[in-house]
Amino acid sequence: MSEVVYPPESVYNCLPKTEVLTQKPSRYMSKFRQTVILEEKANKETMRTMGPAKVEVASPDQYTKKHLKEPKLAKSEYFYQRHSCTVKKPPVPARTDNPPLGIHTKRDFIKTTTLVPMKPQPTCVDSKGHKQRLENSGLVPKYLKKKDYGEVPEYLIQRNEEKQRDQEDYENFVKDQKEQGAIKLMSDMERQALLADLKKNWDKLHHEYQGLSLVTDTLSKKAHKEKLEAAMKQLEEDIDLFEKFKTIYLPNH
Structure with a gap:
């Protein structure tokens, strides 16, 4: 909160002011401080001298020679046995000598083996490169x-x-x-006449349907329209039935 500042000539300036003392928190001290100091002093005591106190001095004859401090690889017995001349290799066979049975030379392998070349597989690539x-x-x-x-x-x-x-x-x-004698066959003339009557009835309903008002704002108009649509749909199904099937049987009453 900011302190209120009064003008230099003010009655409030005559009032005694109380000093507010802010107490700082104590400084943090680690509990391992003394242990760290002792360890550091112990390590410094061992490093006071410049090297060991007594050093073995080499004689003048044992001076450092060239490549003396380079690491040397240990030579195994296989290395000595391979590069030594104790074992004598057999002589090179003559050109007229026949190779022993059961052993194939490189030249015989090339003659006997014939590799069949691989046939390329037919592939297909589309417009996207797949x-x-x-x-x-x-x-x-x-x-x-x-x-x-x-x-x-x-x-x-x-x-x-x-x-x-x-x-x-x-x-x-x-x-x-x-x-x-329960059924009888409907003749073609009867079927055609019945089909014409169905189409005539459908035309009448369709003409009446076309004369309906565009706005069906009352329940009676809506019911009359739905009734005409259902009758026209039933007539369409009957017309399709009589046009699809040429042979029709009627019950004989």
């Missing part, structure tokens, strides 16, 4: 080399058999119903 083997790139028609190439897969054969079985069951059912 390199890969042509066999794994998908550009080679590997499927031509398959054992089952050109054969119909088993799942397709099974699917066709199931489809044929269902068709046979349906035909047998229709045949039984015909024999019992």
